[in-house]
Amino acid sequence: MLGVLGSQGVRCGNGLKEADDMSGSLAPRGDFKNLLTYRKAELIYDLTFYFAHAHLAKNDLTVDQMVQAARSGKQNIAEASTAAVTSAETEIKLTNVAKASLVELRIDYEDFCASANCTSGRKIPRKRSTCATNPAMLPSRQPGTWR
Secondary structure (H helix, E strand, O other), X not given: OEEEEEOOEEEEOOOOEHHHHHHOOOOXXXXXXXXXXXXHHHHHHHHHHHHHHHHOOOOOHHHHHHHHHHHHHHHHHHHHHHHOOOOHXXXXXXXXXXXXXXXXXXXHHHHHHHHXXXXXXXXXXXXXXXXXXXXXXXXXXXXXXXX
16 A cells, blocks of 8 residues: 655555565575585586696697586576576576586596596486585685685
8 A cells, every 4th residue: 555655765564665575575695605406506616626637638628618507506506596586587587597607527438427427327326415415515615726
């Protein structure tokens, strides 16, 4: 129920300004560094960076492709969380881009394993790790640890 329009702006029946009422309706988001998915994606990026530079030839295009897929996964999770403040649709789209990037990275790892005969061409098993069930077990990320 709208009240009168004065110098304070439109007032709702509950005595709050319409703008104040709207600010409480959106969940606080954008703190992506506290998201478990972001922390895992950050770890995946660090491990991929190390793996690609330690185990693949420097002139191999797969190095850049794997590092970029890992980076895209991490960055799109952060961007989705930030965009969630204003648009759930954008959050969902960016989260799907992050997922697609990480699937691409997984396929690159499977291709490496198949060519290196490390798993006889079998897919990497999906196994719930301790980190997946206990977020406190994730290592803290130190800048430059893997570089």
